[in-house]
Amino acid sequence: MATLRQEALSLVQGRTRRSATPPSNKISDYFGVNTFNDAQMRQSLAPSVYKKVVEAIEKGTKIDTATAEEVASAVKTWAISKGVTHYTHWFQPLTGSTAEKHDSFFDALSGMERFKGSTLVQQEPDASSFPNGGIRSTFEARGYTAWDPSSPIFIFENTLCIPTIFVSYTGEALDYKTPLLKSMDAVNAAAVKVCQLFDRNVKKVQPSLGVEQEYFVVDKALFAARPDLVMAGRTVYGHNPARGQQLDDHYFGSIPTRVKDFMFEFEIEALKLGIPVSTRHNEVAPGQFEVAPLFEEINKATDHNQLLMDVMEKVAEKHDLKVLLHEKPFAGLNGSGKHNNWSLITDTGVNLFQPSSSARENLQFLTFLVATVKAVHDNADLLRASIASAGNDYRLGANEAPPAIISTFLGETLTEVLDELEKNGNIKIEKGDNMYMKLGIAKIPEIILDNTDRNRTSPFAFTGNKFEFRAVGSQANVAGPMTALNVIVADTLSQMSDDIEKEMSKGKDKKIAVVNVLRKYITESKAVRFEGDGYSEEWEKEAEKRGLSNLKSTPEALDVYTTKKIKDLFTKHKVMNEVELHARHEIMLENFIMKVQIESRVMGDLGLNHIIPTAILYQNKLIQNAKGMQSLGLDNSAAVETIKEVSKHIEALKTNITSMIDTRRKLNTDEDIARKAKGYQTLVKEGFFEKIRYAADKLELLVDDESWPLVKYRELLFIR
Template structure:
């Protein structure tokens, strides 16, 4: 702990979480108590069925919201939205009307506002001189109070209606998955009226001292350390994972959890992660739109609470080289309005056939659209994780586990369905005092980017800084596409005279066979799998620019348009925005490397080199052995020259690429001619100099000082 740091004491507002959970949320319970029954009914219809809220209802809601907010000392309100920057945005307006001399909040202000649509990334949808855009209230996500501001979750669209945010396509993809899944569900249960996608997001992050963060320009500017030699002890002892949480960090966790719980975010799990200084927080499952909003809000809460504890939270996917990076494990499932998890095996033959239907359809959708899933998680930061021994590889595959693999193989060959004891097997430990424990049918495979984990699929490849709406929108759409085709194929079988169950099994057998290449149960990090995947024809898109090419494909654009999620203009706009984001981040990292190398590292190394020369000359003058000093001088000199020449060449490469007008070529150039050509090369020599130069002279805070927080 940095000298002089005082631990912040944290006291929950009540011993029982239920006493303060959701107290800063204008949720269903609050609406029921403050709205007239007829108004409450209309709002619930808007939430459940997507019906439009009329002006008079909006006025009633606005009045109730204002009264509730003012009772909490709130002075301003904002439309809280998620532009394509990756973070959230808000513009605060005061309740106070100076002309009237009192607080006002109209229904029109609740429902709609007009931020500048050209100042946010839009991929060419809006020109600089075309500024009009709109935020519109999303009633399905609760209004909340954060830092004395009333926050109204909204979508963000252009004047001409195109989506400029993450939420709009996500909401449309939720409608798409419902429309596609409902007819399949009704083959098994006619009482099902709606299917909701649910999500639980496991959020990984690093925590370091705020003062140490501020002393590292690369962390401040780029979110990651571009230089830094591994400490003697990193994560190799595997003693940090699930270890005792440092007291200072635990106090920080307790406070951000309290604030999150007040906001209705159902955080339930905290623990140390694998790397030193790395941790995880996870909530229980929620409807996917709400879970996405809550994950974005949670990161904001964590950032602000960390400041109070003189800490800094790092959400970059790879802030420190040589130790594990961070991701978000997106646990996705489909739930009916009758309370059935469609990915939950059962003792019932009918329910198991339904389970297998949705399981096989999901596997088939991943096989058909693996490149789109890869593109959905592509970013400059996430590229540092993919393919390493810490996170899923860039090859998209599906892990099902031995039991389900056997079930699908049996079904494919013989048409038989065999699932013993529902979703569990039993394992005796052989110790009399310990009773039988339940062993899930599926072991966990941490090397799989898309794994079935008992009653859900875990999309593990999403980056820790990402807005989960992007990959979840893609997942919803591809599964909706397969389910639509599945319904047609089953109907065709039934029209041909097949009984319903036989028709379903016939189609499933074909889908299992067609998608078999995507299933993999082994080590996703191994070279053998890379070779095997190539034989199977699976893509291995290791870099963001090439992964994003999928958005230019006409079939992918048609896929989004067919399900009314995005039109081709919106898809290509996102492609351009993601390429721009990649270019800018690599460019920033390149500039930070150049600045640190030329203005900090090289001057320090030269100064140390001069001292060595003086010492060597002194030893020589005394007739003593100075060969070791000479060798060190040569090593320092060699690395100084490598850094200087590398930075100079990198700057020239950057200048050339900045003249390239084609954004795709420019992005791929930044990948090949800047990132791949120079980042590791320059870093190698800088990190060697860190070991050679006197510790007291080295200008950067070292890993050993940042990672082991107490």
């Protein structure tokens, strides 16, 4: 057996459990202890200062210098009392991960710990090496981080972390948080205007989010023995094991002991950070799991998801495990997504997607439901672009994941409601005796919560009191797709408000005006509603007939950001300007190119330096055996056939890798980034990846197991 693989497997067999002890038997005793949360602020700040901070959080008012000094002093005292010596502005650049630069509280010149209000509010990290899409030249390094008071300050790994936005010297957003915050303002303004048609007491509408995070866990030693996992986050080679997920025995099964110990410890650390993790379970594929928190305000939920991934990875190391967040780390098995459960909540405590027994609330519910469906219909390409990445392309449209075609699922009952409303302005619900009432003229009958099955094949499904955007990739920063969703819903609600006002200006009763607009929107957005199997070939054909896009690759999907429609949409709602959109388009294309480039290099390295030499050694061994059999007068035809097959796959592997390298070299001379990305998609990825993998995986089946250099799928997935 290859030495590295043998050593890795030996290490796994000797693993022992690592246990963790929670600070208390009651989670409520330690939830949020490492955050400067509302309770801590009440305790630490003067009432007048606390009031100003709360106003900044709830109303977006600016924190003045004196208030910042008071907050900084309280934060420093709190952090030092917990043994913290350093602080950092914690931000989310367009790399996809988080960033931080640590500074010490200790000032050697004064011999004291210092932390000024100005330092809390703003810092100036070097912005030259972060992706900026041409906004700044490399030699123009200035960038700013600015405190986001709406997301709690926290302590992580003995460092005080201050959530911030990150912008360039000239003011353009260089992060995910800034556009998200602006999109929240946009959807708030538009939603409040519509809400006040039903309830004048509504003054604020806040997007809410719950992120279900899927991931794989493998042993750290086995991970280290797979260069492709280390470098690319996924296995570029590997034949499916005899047993994969076909028995459906892993889903919701008993959690493996070492993994449960890991889960227990990372949940403790997450809860200390105020992340409301609630659910854990095995997912469908062997070695795949899920963690899900409770719903939070969308900005906080986004920060918490980024932080949770970091916590998981760091805690896994302590358990000699490795968390795989790539969307498709193993071919032939379910990939991992990040299901974004999104809703809109009013400051009066109403979930706008919650059906009700109240006639007024149900009309309001239908208004926001229809507006969201219309927004998805009109902007499906933007939603597709918002989830585009090299990793997610392997998952979208595969056997377990939503397709690249964006559609919505509402369920049988709501579909009947909308169809009846579209046809007659009436509602018909089967519930015991038939009920038939005129919508908006008499009263709206109750719409029962969870009165239909779920559809796991829908990329954007209504699930009782929220929409679930299931197509987001597992390693994505959810701020990207959530910004897009907020903006398109804000735009549709804004248009809906105008349309209702036009109807009312014609002398129509308000309820009748609302119903008329709903009927129009239902008709215009009907094509995007689909209740069937989103994985089927029939749906692809049907979607094409309906005029729905099927943007299968990232370079194709990202072109949406260059269209006038999308530029106008983002600038209209002041979420991103044309420069920022252009920058993001370039950054995402560049990221795609680099990811595919890395994968192709890993394929070449493993193929030429690991697999082919191993296969040749085995081939020579077979040749010697065949000669020996021949000299003894024995039938060696089976050995000769195997030699021929091994030779065929070695030649295919070598030829295709060499051609892929030549193709890559030519593409790298192209200065047009969009053309280059499409070349990497069609000429490199589609042109060679499957051919190369096929040859390598065939050799894995043919070469003696003891000689194979790479840890196999059966070992990665089933040995813990």
